[in-house]
Amino acid sequence: MEKVNLTKRDELYDKYSDKLILNSALNRATVSFQNNKNEPFYRWLKFKEGFSSNLVNHVLRHFGNREKSLQVLDPFAGSGTTLTTSIRKGHHATGIELLPVGTAAMRARLMADLVDLQRFEIHFNGLKSTSLDKLPKGTYSFPHLRITEGAFNGETEAAISKYVAFIDSIHDENVRYLFWFACLAILEDISYTSKDGQYLRWDYRSSRPLKSKYSKSKIYSFQQAIQDKLQIILNDLRKRDAGKFTENVRIIEGSCLDELSTLPSEHFDLVVTSPPYCNRYDYTRTYALELAFLGYDEEKVKKLRQRLLSSTVENKTKKDQLYAKYAQLNRQVFYDRILESFSDQKAMHEVLEILNLARREGRLNNNNIPGMVENYFFEMNIVIHELSRILSPGGRVYMVNDNVQYMGEEVPVDLILSDFAEERIKTLLLEWLFDNNLIKEPELTREAVYQQLPKSCDLVKDFRMYFGSEPDVSFYHKDELLAVIEIKGGTDAAGALERYGAATKSFQHSLEASKRCRNFYLAAVFTPELERRMNDDRLVEKAFDIIDILDEPEVRSEFFTEVFHHALRLL
DNA sequence: TACAACATGCGGGTAATCCT
DNA sequence: AGGATTACCCGCATGTTGTA
Structure with missing residues (x-):
């Protein structure tokens, strides 16, 4: 075994050992999407990275009964579980999200308030009564990215084209959006791919040359999948609550690294969020099908990847552009303070030193890992400092995160982030x-x-x-x-x-x-x-x-x- | 036995550096 | 100088294991 100096991380563990608690009320199902997958509205899009409404409810209960309605924020809003759950309990919610799949899901939730139920049903019945093959072909063809090429069989690909032509003929904008969103939400189900952490995993039946034989459990026909999805949406629309989401939710499309600085100080009572983990997952790849459907080409996908919070080996540093941004806002002092607390974080630098040494000695399976870890903590540090500024007195932040290992070295994400927040x-x-x-x-x-x-x-x-x-x-x-x-x-x-x-x-x-x-x-x-x-x-x-x-x-x-x-x- | 916010690896292209 | 070798970046992929 190599000799490594673990003191800085040990010290950090000691410092926080009495603050670490296990809470059996919050299990794997609660902090992941599992608890949500059969819940009305939440089940429209299987957003695997999300947490459940149970978790948000738990936090709201734990935060205590306040007389006034709370201002709740989720800077990594995803498909909007924090927002939807908070407003159900009478609060106001703000969400920031950069991934267009997430904002599309939240937009669908807005449409749910507005859409005319009868018209939705008329178009749904129209679709059910006609077979898609008999519909005209239209001009649409699925705009594949390199890594989605061959994701559907010919029949499915043709069905998508015809369906898109069909929804183009729907005049009602809200109905059309929900029909379009239903298609977005079933892309994975009807493809040879499944979302698998960092990349798409391909079924052996696809025409791709593959080394391993992975078998996806069930690949649905387009007709079956779209009807099931629209039926679920229709069922849930009947349970909508008179425009509450539209009235009480504000959605900001963009990166919280840019947007948090635009929010007022001491405004939010509660933050419930789940940032990306420092785990190399690349959502522009797992969501490649959806991004292609949203009209993202190779170039746009690359740009999006670089704007997302650094959590993949392909992320480049955002230090310069963040410096420029804070200089422009005349907040260099804030930026300098972040730099300072970043360089003061000894446990993190201990990890970085070990990883950099491993890199020099060729022991890392990917040489960009040290850079990724550094970028991740730098960006998260900015997020945490901004959160502390916009939180009202007595306000709290609840964050779902996980620790990660590279080359057997554990990175104590939770403790490093707690230390940033302790003042x-x-x-x-x-x-x-x-x-x-x-x-x-x-x-x-x-x-x-x-x-x-x-x-x-x-x-x-x-x-x-x-x-x-x-x-x-x-x-x-x-x-x-x-x-x-x-x-x-x-x-x-x-x-x-x-x-x-x-x-x-x-x-x-x-x-x-x-x-x-x-x-x-x-x-x-x-x-x-x-x-x-x-x-x-x-x-x-x-x-x-x-x-x-x-x-x-x-x-x-x-x-x-x-x-x-x-x-x-x-x- | 299917499923995972799980963990690790590889090939090809280009830039940097070495060697004669 | 310029060909050979090495380092590094980038994009894409497979292997492993606990749990319900």
Whole structure:
């Protein structure tokens, strides 16, 4: 075995070991499309990469019953499960999606609100009563890409042509769109291909020269598939809910790397999303049939591949264009901060070093893997920073992701991304200080803080606040230490005492530095034993539940009162 | 036994570098 | 200089395994 240095990833695991939890309510079926495949509306397009409406419902329940309707965002909206599920519960939803297959599915959902049911049925009955072979041929031929060539047998290919000619004669725009979408949704079923992670896998019956004999379970005839699909759509249309989707959903077609920066700060309460994984899957290839049907040629497909969040070995870096974009927006500081936190991510750089070494020694099966991993985290870092800017106080992000392995090296995607996101509570403190005009530095603006958290900050009346790691936050008046805050986000009860133990060291230091110092302990879990220990030690002036601070305005204001009024006497 | 947000590999073309 | 060799990029494909 080769000798590798795993410390940086081990350190990251240690840092977050008490925050990792297993939740048996969220299983494989929930976080994938499986739970959705028989659900009305969701089942129109088999969007394998999606998660289920169950997951979104779980998150909405977990987020708690709020009086007001929430602003929900999905920056990687896909076929729109987050949006559809959220508005059903009375919320407002915004979705960003670049893959045209996804936006087509969401457009179909909009049409579902608008379409005239009777006219849909008339055309459906018309189609059922005539055999497709008897219809005129028309001029349409399926615009194949290189990698879709030979995906259909002759009969199916002809049927598609005739069907497209048939729907061209439908005058009602909404009905026509849904009929067109039905065809898009059955392309895989009627082809020799199946979507298989990174590429299309071909059935042995196709005319392609293949090394292995893969047998697709069932290849449907066009007539059968289209009728089944239209029937499902018709059944679901009868369950539509009076235009709610159209009224309460906003769909943005584009890349969230471009679009998030156009959204207002502190606007969204909840983000539920599933970004692409760092796993080499190339959706421009698995969705090649659909893209061809949508009119994408080779060139357009290539361009689309490069615009998507980097998750394939063929993605080139977007650093330069993102720099140019933020320069144009006059937000270089934000971009620089992202660069900084990116270069500070030691576990990721540990992985990159190992992968680059392997590449130099010829041990990688594809030499673009290090570049892909780097691009992925750089772009995701931008997404996370933008999300933190547009999230309202108390807002949360729920993200489905997975860790990956290359050459046996695990990349802890979840932890790296958590680390990027951890500054939320510090931002909250700064926000409160701004609200109460307690910040002295005139050049430190609210916008600047969202872009870059300062390491320290001068407050009025000779007070000063420092951000660090041990302690997380400290307050001085002139040279005297007056208060420190330790933040422990772990959620498992078993680790509660261990986390407190680590914090006591920092508390003891602060008391040695200044007897008047007040210690605040913020944790996500309090056990009876922990309460007893804190009572005995008398190190902690006051303890708060992090979740309560984030969620309950009264607790938050009590926390601020304790810190700024009682401990610091700043007010 | 079919199915997977799973994991790893290969061939051909071109650019870069080496060698005489 | 220019032919030979190597490195790298790009596009496309197959192999493996746990689970329901």
